[in-house]
Amino acid sequence: MxxxxxxxxxxxxxxxxxxxxxxxxxxxxxxxxxxxxxxxxxxxxxxERIGNWAEYGMVKDFIGASTADLPVLRAELPSSNGGTTPWTRSLIALGELDQLVASQPFFEILELVDLGTGRVVRETGHFGSEFINEQGDVLIHFDETHLCVSVGGATVFRSTRFQQRLSADVESAFDLIDVYGASVTLGSPICGPLIGRDDEDGLEVPPTEFEVRPARFGVENIEWRLGALSRLFRASVDSRNPVVWC
Structure with missing residues (x-):
C-alpha cells in the first residue's frame, strides 16, 4: 500500500x-x-509478554544450560529494558530457538507432593531454591532430598515422607510427623490445604501426607514463553521491523 x-x-x-x-x-x-x-x-x-523478570530469567537460564550453539539468543536477549534486535538477527534467532528445544536442557528439582491428591504443592524451582517458608525463627526448607525444619540455624526435623496434622497438645498448632515417629510442632501449616476442625460435626480434618520427590524441570516447562519469543522474532522477520525490548 x-x-x-x-x-x-x-x-x-x-x-x-x-x-x-x-x-x-x-x-x-x-x-x-x-x-x-x-x-x-x-x-x-x-x-508479546514473555513473563515477569523471574520467568524471563528462566528462558535465559535454559539458553545458558543448552549444549547447542546459540550465539544470537545469548547476545540479543537483554538483561534489562531497552534495546532492539534487527530483523536479520531475528531470522537467525528463530532457528536457534528450534535448536534450543532440540537440545532438551533440563534442571533437577525437588517437589513436595500431597499424596492424597497427587498435587505438587511446593518445588525447589529450576534455580535450586531450597526455601519454602518462614515462621518467626523457624525456617522450612529443602535440604538435598529432604524437607527440613530449622530453628536458630539448627535442623530439628528432616524427612522425605511425613504427615501434617492438627496438634493434639498445642492449640491452633500443627505437627509434622515422619514415618519413624519423629515430630515437630509448627504455628501454621507448611502449605495447603489448610488443616482444621470441622465446627459443624466436631470432627478433625484427616491429616495430610506429603512426600519429597526428585523431578525434572525441562525446556518443555517454558514452552509458552518460547512460543512468545518465536512469535516476536517471526513478526520481526515478516515485517522487516526490529524487536523492541521493553
Whole structure:
C-alpha cells in the first residue's frame, strides 16, 4: 500500500519525511495508513509478554544450560529494558530457538507432593531454591532430598515422607510427623490445604501426607514463553521491523 505522505526509512522504521510540518489531517491519515497497512492483528505492533523478570530469567537460564550453539539468543536477549534486535538477527534467532528445544536442557528439582491428591504443592524451582517458608525463627526448607525444619540455624526435623496434622497438645498448632515417629510442632501449616476442625460435626480434618520427590524441570516447562519469543522474532522477520525490548 502506498503511504499518503512522503516517507523515509531509517533501516528500522517507516516515518514521514517531516512530521512537524504535517497538518493534523495528514498525521491522522498517515497513522491510519500504518494501522491498515500492517498484516499483524496488533496493527503496526506485535506485542508479546514473555513473563515477569523471574520467568524471563528462566528462558535465559535454559539458553545458558543448552549444549547447542546459540550465539544470537545469548547476545540479543537483554538483561534489562531497552534495546532492539534487527530483523536479520531475528531470522537467525528463530532457528536457534528450534535448536534450543532440540537440545532438551533440563534442571533437577525437588517437589513436595500431597499424596492424597497427587498435587505438587511446593518445588525447589529450576534455580535450586531450597526455601519454602518462614515462621518467626523457624525456617522450612529443602535440604538435598529432604524437607527440613530449622530453628536458630539448627535442623530439628528432616524427612522425605511425613504427615501434617492438627496438634493434639498445642492449640491452633500443627505437627509434622515422619514415618519413624519423629515430630515437630509448627504455628501454621507448611502449605495447603489448610488443616482444621470441622465446627459443624466436631470432627478433625484427616491429616495430610506429603512426600519429597526428585523431578525434572525441562525446556518443555517454558514452552509458552518460547512460543512468545518465536512469535516476536517471526513478526520481526515478516515485517522487516526490529524487536523492541521493553
Amino acid at each position: 502506498t503511504p499518503p505522505v512522503a516517507t523515509t526509512f531509517d533501516g528500522q522504521f517507516l516515518e514521514p519525511v517531516d512530521r512537524t510540518s504535517m497538518s493534523l489531517e495528514e498525521v491522522i491519515a498517515f497513522d491510519r495508513w500504518k494501522l491498515d497497512a500492517c498484516e499483524h492483528p496488533e496493527m503496526d505492533l506485535v506485542v
